[in-house]
Amino acid sequence: MPRPKKGPRLASSPAHERLMLANMATSLFQHGQITTTLPKAKRLRPLAERLITFAKRGDLHSRRRVMRVIRNKTVVHILFTQIAEQMEQREGGYTRITRIPARHGDNAPQAVIELVTEPLSAKQSTVKEAEAAAKVAAQDNATEMDTAVDAAIVEGAGADAVDQAVEANENGVDVESANETAIDLEKDAEAADAKEADAEENADVAEDAEKAE
Secondary structure (H helix, E strand, O other), rough: OOOOOOOOOOOOOHHHHHHHHHHHHHHHHHHHEEEEHHHHHHHHHHHHHHHHHHHHOOHHHHHHHHHOOOOOOOHHHHHHHHHHHOOOOOOOEEEEHHHHHOOOOOOOOEEEEEEEEOOOHHHHHHHHHHHHHHHHHHHHHHHHHHHHHHHHHHHHHHHHHHHHHHHHHHHHOHHHHHHHHHHHHHHHHHHHHHOOOOOOOHHHHHHHHHHHO
């Protein structure tokens, strides 16, 4: 007989378990919180957060995926309009599990699973914006650094080639070949300088646009 890989089975069969979790998710989205046993709350949490992720996408395919689990169209509408809007600034952690005293009778551990609807604090929002700006700045700096390194390499190679051409000219050995190499490398250096100037100009434009926003 197959055994479940994610803990003990909550019902008599896998189909019954899926139906039970779907009903619990429907109640959670409808009322905002439900009280159940701790194992059921832990099994419900990943399913509920996955459905909220689909709701945040908001497209037709995501709605159809949610409708496979949540058959109540009113609850699906609430999920895609109200709950998804409340969770827009969050990247995860849409639910919270709080343990409560054990159930009378069988002493089963109980818990309350609820939606985290509190808005992010101003400090957390500022930190997220700062992290995003830092990532963009780091990418721009990396691009500028790569361009500068390439330009320096080409410029150094051009200088070496000029020196070799002068030395060859003095010694009278393979003058034409050395001159052609020097000319080619000088052209590459000029192209690298132009590329570096374009990158710096683009970075300045992006920085001005970011300041304007």
